[in-house]
Amino acid sequence: MFSTVPRSLLCCTNVIVPNRALAFALTKCPFLENPNLQCREYHEVTGNIVCPNVVRGIDHLRDPRLNKGLAFTLEERQALGIHGLLAAKFKSQEEQLDICRISIDRYEDNLNKYLYLVELQDRNEKLFFRLLAENVEKYLPIVYTPTVGLACQRFGLIYRRPRGLFITINDKGHIFNILKNWPEPDVRAIVFTDGERILGLGDLGAYGMGIPVGKLSLYTALAGIKPHQCLPITLDVGTDNQDLLEDPLYIGLRQKRVRGKEYDEFIDEFMEACVQRYGQNTLLQFEDFALGNAGRLLNKYRNKYCTFNDDIQGTASVAVAGLMAAVRVTKRKLSENIYLFLGAGSASNGIANLTVAAMVAEGLSVRQARDRVYMFDVDGLLSTRREGGVPEHAQNFGKDIEPEKDFEKCVAKIKPSCLIGCSTVGGAFTPNVLRQMAQNTERPVIFALSNPTSKAECTAQDAYDHTEGRCVFASGSPFPPVQYNGKEYHTGQGNNSYIFPGVALGVIATATHHIPETMFLTAARTLANYVSEEDLSIGRIYPSLAEVKEVSVSIAIEVAKMAYDEGLASVYPEPKDLAKHVENQMYNYFYESAMPVVWDWKPEEKFNVKPIQPVPKNI
Numbered sequence: 001m002f003s004t005v006p007r008s009l010l011c012c013t014n015v016i017v018p019n020r021a022l023a024f025a026l027t028k029c030p031f032l033e034n035p036n037l038q039c040r041e042y043h044e045v046t047g048n049i050v051c052p053n054v055v056r057g058i059d060h061l062r063d064p065r066l067n068k069g070l071a072f073t074l075e076e077r078q079a080l081g082i083h084g085l086l087a088a089k090f091k092s093q094e095e096q097l098d099i100c101r102i103s104i105d106r107y108e109d110n111l112n113k114y115l116y117l118v119e120l121q122d123r124n125e126k127l128f129f130r131l132l133a134e135n136v137e138k139y140l141p142i143v144y145t146p147t148v149g150l151a152c153q154r155f156g157l158i159y160r161r162p163r164g165l166f167i168t169i170n171d172k173g174h175i176f177n178i179l180k181n182w183p184e185p186d187v188r189a190i191v192f193t194d195g196e197r198i199l200g201l202g203d204l205g206a207y208g209m210g211i212p213v214g215k216l217s218l219y220t221a222l223a224g225i226k227p228h229q230c231l232p233i234t235l236d237v238g239t240d241n242q243d244l245l246e247d248p249l250y251i252g253l254r255q256k257r258v259r260g261k262e263y264d265e266f267i268d269e270f271m272e273a274c275v276q277r278y279g280q281n282t283l284l285q286f287e288d289f290a291l292g293n294a295g296r297l298l299n300k301y302r303n304k305y306c307t308f309n310d311d312i313q314g315t316a317s318v319a320v321a322g323l324m325a326a327v328r329v330t331k332r333k334l335s336e337n338i339y340l341f342l343g344a345g346s347a348s349n350g351i352a353n354l355t356v357a358a359m360v361a362e363g364l365s366v367r368q369a370r371d372r373v374y375m376f377d378v379d380g381l382l383s384t385r386r387e388g389g390v391p392e393h394a395q396n397f398g399k400d401i402e403p404e405k406d407f408e409k410c411v412a413k414i415k416p417s418c419l420i421g422c423s424t425v426g427g428a429f430t431p432n433v434l435r436q437m438a439q440n441t442e443r444p445v446i447f448a449l450s451n452p453t454s455k456a457e458c459t460a461q462d463a464y465d466h467t468e469g470r471c472v473f474a475s476g477s478p479f480p481p482v483q484y485n486g487k488e489y490h491t492g493q494g495n496n497s498y499i500f501p502g503v504a505l506g507v508i509a510t511a512t513h514h515i516p517e518t519m520f521l522t523a524a525r526t527l528a529n530y531v532s533e534e535d536l537s538i539g540r541i542y543p544s545l546a547e548v549k550e551v552s553v554s555i556a557i558e559v560a561k562m563a564y565d566e567g568l569a570s571v572y573p574e575p576k577d578l579a580k581h582v583e584n585q586m587y588n589y590f591y592e593s594a595m596p597v598v599w600d601w602k603p604e605e606k607f608n609v610k611p612i613q614p615v616p617k618n619i
């Protein structure tokens, strides 16, 4: 549809100057105000907000979406007016990737590596995403857990260029107007936090912004969701973290958290403003909300908006996938296990409820399945007989048994075959607990899911050492390989990053309007099917991170199928080839030609504008 401008026409001759001026005038209100402009089609096809032929000169280097650095060809450099602004060398994207790798390797401190990558994203978006997508195992721990946790803790120090939106409680009543300030018109997914429970690090207030930013980088790197369709948001309602309130570097509102009615009205307004601005099917991902709000808000909104809570549902899905894959090692069906959770918060309840759904699919009644699940929180075993009873959010799993406050004794008494840690208490699975697990069961399942690494309930090495190497282990944050009895094991990372990017891609590709719980069970099955015998033989119940992109696309296709089967999709008619349809939506991180595009019709015909006549040379 678009042809490139012949080189001769782009030279500064008096023939082309007026036409360029005309083209510029016509593209000034590029696409929203005048839907007839062909420019709009350009945006729809490419997803780029800026038409390359509207941008001139040095702005091609300053806009991270357009910038290719030394990879601009001679023809492009001349056509775009950037010749001379770059060194003479022409580089391929591959050569640039090599430089990036060398540069990152030079830093010893992970926070510096993180900063390098942030700056790369601000400078050259395609290069950033290609680097990340093609080196997932190496760079995921930097842009994501665990380093992103450190970045959030130091956010006041490393905050440079803003990314995403900060919406504060003072903006209540005007949230829609703030959303209008975001320059991208075609947002499909918003990841947002109120910063109250950042990983296992607690209340980090506005410093939590690193999390939605990191999650959305994974949307693109792992599932190919286009960057311009992603919007990270921090809802700043204050912080109860006294250290931050006294931190001179703190960048958020310096006040205690607003709670209760005012908070609820704020979130209500936010949800509604998002769909007003971007459409009813905008995906709204809750991230790192504290226990008191996470489950409550999910239940409030799940049937009204296209929304999910990653810490509850994404984490549940990845954990259940791990449990499904572990069946192949332990030879125990899901419904033959006894589960003990350390922590009874949103992650534990999410995993427990989805595990119950999976056991029901194996033939148990809900009652029978729940009877196999125990939880232990700060006040001990969830017993209906304990003082204060069972907290509201964990009612499904309270048991009519003797209360017990000692975790080790509890493990000895209940004899779980699966021990699942979502407690954010680093080291809570003591050697005694692990030894007890090995006594209870031939192949105990040990999941230390709390993030970042410092909060994991035990290390991979400890789990092997204290269970005579018989455990099936997974952690939320990565651990180095384990040596046991002369063999090396590479344990898996049961992190929701295996799930949320794929679910999001499937949901966006079909414009699904609600996300039922069963989608997460489908995602879990798809992920579990990816685990090979080879993975299991090295102690891994998840596919290698190198495969996570393939997994995400498979999850997206299964989610898309389900969206049509259950009448949740809004893209009609249903695409004949769903896999192709999903793949067609995906981001291309390879450079494309930056030669200016022109329309193949004459603007003067369409808009009844007289072309400016060339100025005679002799004037």
Ligand SMILES: O=C([O-])CC(=O)C(=O)O
Pocket (backbone or CB within 6 Å): 145, 198, 199, 200, 288, 310, 311, 450, 451, 476, 495, 496
């Ligand atoms: O971000 C991660 O690594 C997983 C997650 O959602 C959390 O721990 O809150």
Ligand SMILES: [Mg+2]
Pocket (backbone or CB within 6 Å): 199, 287, 288, 310, 311
């Ligand atoms: Mg989270």
